[in-house]
Amino acid sequence: MTAATDVLAPSTLRRGASRTGAKIALDIVFSVVLFVGTIVGVVALVTLIWTIFDNGWERLVADPGGFLTSYVSRFPARAGIKAALIGSAYLMVLTALFCFPIGVGAAVYLEEFAPRNRVTNFVEANIANLAGVPSVVYGLLGLGIFVRFLQMGPSLLAGALTLAVMSLPVIIVAAREAVRAVPQSIRLGAYALGATKWQTVRRQVLPAAMPGTLTGTILALSRAIGETAPLLVIGLPIVIFSFPNDLRDPVSALPLLIFDWTSRPQPAFAEAAAAASIVLLALLLAMNAVAIFLRNRYTIRW
């Protein structure tokens, strides 16, 4: 046994040693490649935000009041985002009103009441598939059903319904996770005190799941409010000089305006598009901040 080790030892050691050198070099190269690959995404994000600010900041701060409170114009220097900004706010509120109750209702049903059967499996698979449908297809749905079949026209109502249908799967998934996170002991405690199933859900599970649900809803809405394609497809106008007084009035939206200005050849419109993008990004950042605040402040740790 000792003889065998003696014979084998030198050559094994030598080969091992040279391999170890190459191995260490490869290890270092690999970790550098990994780090660089990871950093590219961050650099891209920083470059994107820098590009937007570089193009739009001067336009925005030159006359912020005028930019935010003027309507669109053929003259880029006079153009503002008033109608689009207010329109986006209208769309967001109305979208939330439509999809929040339905999304939470569906989530509560699937988590608390649904029997384990084929119908439930089908509904679940269907929601997962809906989450993967491209937003432009939701636009075609809105165009076919809300705008034409139900004759809503390119209105605030049609826009909000389209965005609500698009956001629904996202909200259902978020609300389900929040409901699932409520520990079983809470439910059992309520049953033990004589509460019915619905009383338990209404008084215990829903309040406990609310912070997570609200966080998910705000994140879904922030995605909806940045969407352009569905609103473009249902034909919401870009040039508009009024606010909606009625659900059937036309409305515009900030991403639509950014798209319109981006497509124009004049550099001054590109600056206006970048300035409007800064406003949109600020709006999304504020919504995300609210979502993170809600999550950190109100989520109950069991």
Add this chain to the structure above:
Amino acid sequence: MVATPPELSITRRNARTGERLIVNALFACAVLSIAVTVGIIAVLLVDTVEFFRESSIVKFLTGTVWAPGQGAGVDGLYGVWPLINGTLMIGVGAILVGLPLGVLTAIYLSEYASSRVRRVLKPTLEILAGIPTVVVGFFALQFITPSLLRPIFGTDRVFIFNAAAGSIAVGLMILPIIASISEDAMRAVPSSLREAAFGLGSTRRQVSLRVVVPAALSGIAASVILGFSRAVGETMAVTIAAGNSPKMTLNFFESIQTLTASIAQTVNGEVAAGTVRYNALFALGMTLFLMTLAMNLISARIVRRYRQVYA
């Protein structure tokens, strides 16, 4: 004494009727999602059938020229291949950008990064995923083409609107999706496998590449298919950056048109309802819906299969 129990049972039955109504209402909310799917298919199908009544389905599926007529009476050429060609170019291009970056990010986050670095990096990538697509399109048009592609490949070779800029923009958009799903798959690999490899003298690189990545391969594959599906369905960034010229080309520096961009261009031009060109929108929507649906189903199936391995 005899009257009380029935009274009690009546109130209880009332409470249960109320609950049953509520449960039915909740059930209706859940079933509404099926109505949405039915609505999508019905809307797409009705006008697609209408379209194929006026323009042949064979020409649509085999034609290599997409030149829609402008008015109601003007017939155009409706061959879908140039648009599919453009869509696949953007999909493949986006994967070429998003796959290596996404997987490298996932390996870094899962195997190398400290929890402090991860706490900073993951939200940063989420921000990248949350940038509105129209803003990413602006970035592609104002930065990627003029400041990245043109200096490297030459201004005369790279068109203002080009598939490469669209691909890079969409690739950056799907990077967070690929990274986060791949990372989930890598973290699902049991640590006993890693420990066994470390115990045999492997370095962290060998553990990552020879143990973790192969074990998480199906999850990575699922993330790539999902990313591809997202890239195919992306509209605004490609409409803004990749142009609106439907053609059969493989040159990434030329202007192309995707299925989604063709839909966006048509609706932006105010086409009257009922015309062939308007109905063509829905045929394109149907093509897009079926393509993304197939990929999402494949991706979901792969995810389900790999979950069974370790769960």
